[in-house]
Amino acid sequence: MSPDNLRANEDEFRILVDNVVDYAIFKLDTSGYIQTWNAGAERIKGWTAAEAIGRHFSIFYPPEDIAAGKPERELEIAIRDGRVEDEAWRVRKDGSRFWANVVITALHDRSGRLRGFGKVTRDLTERREGELAKDRFIANAAHELRTPLAVIIGLSSHLKNPKTFGDPDFPEMVEALSRQSIRMRTLVNNLLDLTQLHQGRSNISPVDVRLDEAIARAARMLTTPAGRRLEVRVEPVYVWADPLRLDQVITNMLSNAYRYGGDHITIWTQQSGPDEVTFDIADDGPGVPVELAPFLFEPFKRGNSTAAFEGSGLGLALVKGFVESLGGRVEFIGNEPGAHFRITLKKGVGR
């Protein structure tokens, strides 16, 4: 390659690097002072090229790492091994921290003399936060499974004792076993549904469904607890929904109202636009605790239940997932003073 071609090649390559925005790519001199800067470095770290060039690269490290001599140590390892990789906190210009993947490569000339270092940094904060959220979700799910499991393990081990056969509570022991096994099944099914929704494969096949009939079905399925009154004001109306998922949505909303709401629960439907139908559910209870309201639709956030048995803690998260996968939305309208929720669905094409 002629020197001219080589020069043109180098220029092109530099332009390429300069314009990469997902990675901070820059060079350090042999003592760690910044020599070049690219668009990604400015975006991730917040310093402009004019501000960054000439500074020592330790400005990207948290104070405790600087005190521990980490920047110098990384350069030493890069010299010894050719490269060093690290995943840890780094600091932006404004002092905020980001979770970074950093690779530092030692650069040598043809005679093997150290000329400086190449440094590539990726901002992995979002990925790390996602991983932490997933860890929390798993911990919560395990905790929820532990209560029914505790009853199943404790009671079944006790039932092996022949003394229990004559115990007047024997039928109730079997009943509790059955109840907690079913609770566990619900929880496991809900966890699978939610995971599939997150992955975007939710097995949803929307068709024209009569919303009023689905509501009547859910109301029949869930026995109204003693002393409570359910008022249903619906007209024949079609929505575009998966029948199974729609049943789950309505059942979840209604059982939440029974669990947390007041004595009088009202459900009504309304055509809210040319292509939309709303389903409202409200009660005259104490309403949603203010501190809970912002997280209502997140998994495992819940209030103090008045019911004897806890739900899975996933009901509203699933409702939101199902409704959104059908192109609709769910809203917490507010406390009036009882809780009022609204689900908006696409109108069906039938009639």
Add this chain to the structure above:
Amino acid sequence: MKSRILVVDDEPDIQFMVRVILRSEGFEIVGAANVEEARRQLAEDDPDLVLLDLRLPDGDGWDVLNDLRSSGRLERSPVVILSAHASPGTISRGLDDGAAGYVTKPFIASELIDAVQTHMAHG
């Protein structure tokens, strides 16, 4: 006279399970579903053992344990923590705070019976 055990747990089926298991061993059981009920029971008299869940709807079990310790009642009414929190840190905190024993949920019947018989106040 039968030994009396106070069971503090907000899950009705856990209460029930502990009650049937310990009753079959000849113990008398009283229940409390939250901190307030536990305090009310403890104000009335001294059980021979307290089985204490840590996560309760109106506070946590640590408060009940601290009440008993600061009023010098742990010898008369020893506490065995009954919790799903199974980390070594939580267990050693429980024992440091004066609990006589720690049973992690889930447990089988014999584990509960063993813990109760080991730590029951003899008086």
